[in-house]
Amino acid sequence: VFAEVVDLLHHPAKHRIENAFYEFSVEKESEEINSPMFKKFLSRAKETLNLKNLSFPLAFEKKQVQKISNTCLLGSMPLNPPPIYQKNKHPLRGKKELLIKKPAQCPVGLIWFRVNLCPEVTLSSNPCEEDACEHWSPILVLLKKKPESGSMLSVKYELDENEVYLDCNFC
Secondary structure, eight states, X not given: OEEEEEEEOSOTTHHHHIIIIXXXXXXXXXXXXXXXXXXHHHHHHHHHOOOTXXXXXXXXXXXXXXXXXXXXXXXXXXOSSOOOOOTTOOSSEEEEEEEBOSOOSSEEEEEEOEEEEETTEEEESOTTSTTBOTTXXXXXXXXXXXXXXXXXXXXXXXXXXXXXXXXXXXX
């Protein structure tokens, strides 16, 4: 399982992500944003919704993103047979650092995997990889703020006790 940060250049979801997380502020000058009803809605939404570590699968093409960080291996494990790990000793648990190499308009975290089926056959869920498989998508993780070029971004990750969900926090 790997993590990296990319700039979402062209994608139908790009403007929604930018508006919701990066560029949106009540202070913007427009009639609809400055209306009392809209401001009330925003303050209620902020109090009610927990958008921390929001993630979802996102299908995209290689030309729609630009890599802006190094790629780090979060962890690996054999699949046949899958081993039984002691609590808190799972290889998909820990903290890694990513170096942000360039600025971005719509930076998002990506979590993706590569499966080695045999020495000659690998499959990746990252469309930017040579062994990408079209029917799997990476997981997009929204960042709390735009990282600056040259900064380090931490990725904290932990597989749940049923080994079904990987909780990742880019901070």
